[in-house]
Amino acid sequence: MWSSDRSAVLRRPASRWTVLAALAALAAGCGFRLAGTAPLPAVLARPHLSFSDPYSDFARMFGQQLRDAGATLEDSDATATATVDVSRDSVEQRVLSVSARNIPTEYLLVYTVTYSVRHAGKQLLAPQTISLSQDYSFSEQAVLAKQHEADRLRRQMARELAAIAMRRIASLK
Secondary structure, eight states: OHHHHHHHHHHSHHHHHHHHHHHHHHHHHTTOOOTTOOOOOGGGSSEEEEESOTTSHHHHHHHHHHHHTTOOOBSSTTTOSEEEEEEEEEEEEEEEEEOTTSOEEEEEEEEEEEEEEEETTEEEEEEEEEEEEEEEEOOGGGHHHHHHHHHHHHHHHHHHHHHHHHHHHHTOO
8 A cells, every 4th residue: 555655646746856856966965977077177168279170070079068068169369268279180091801802891980189288378288199990881882871871980989089088178177
């Protein structure tokens, strides 16, 4: 009888919200944060991003992750609290294997980013190079589908590289 009373209480919308609010308060009280939500150091409150290609996948993902973390991106170095300089942002596609007719059957995508952080002429973070690679199969019967797969993998790697860079930058004091 008691268990049916308890389930009847949890079926009421107000009770569910109360339980959820209590769980959220407990999680917040113990310092719990969702993954990827590390607070940025104060020096990165208004960063300027310097990219060789501001329209690359990494540039877009990194800028978005900075904004999501609460940063306000500055257009010029003069008004910024710090400058994040991305000196390398490249994607390479290498052939891993070929068929008997010498047609590629497998490729390797390598996405490499090198970045550094400076503030008031002083280097806060020395140049860091991070790289991710992913292989994928290729079929000449499905060229468009395989190109779409390569594009999706490239965007996914850019998102992961931006998250890695954000974690390293968040460790600055």
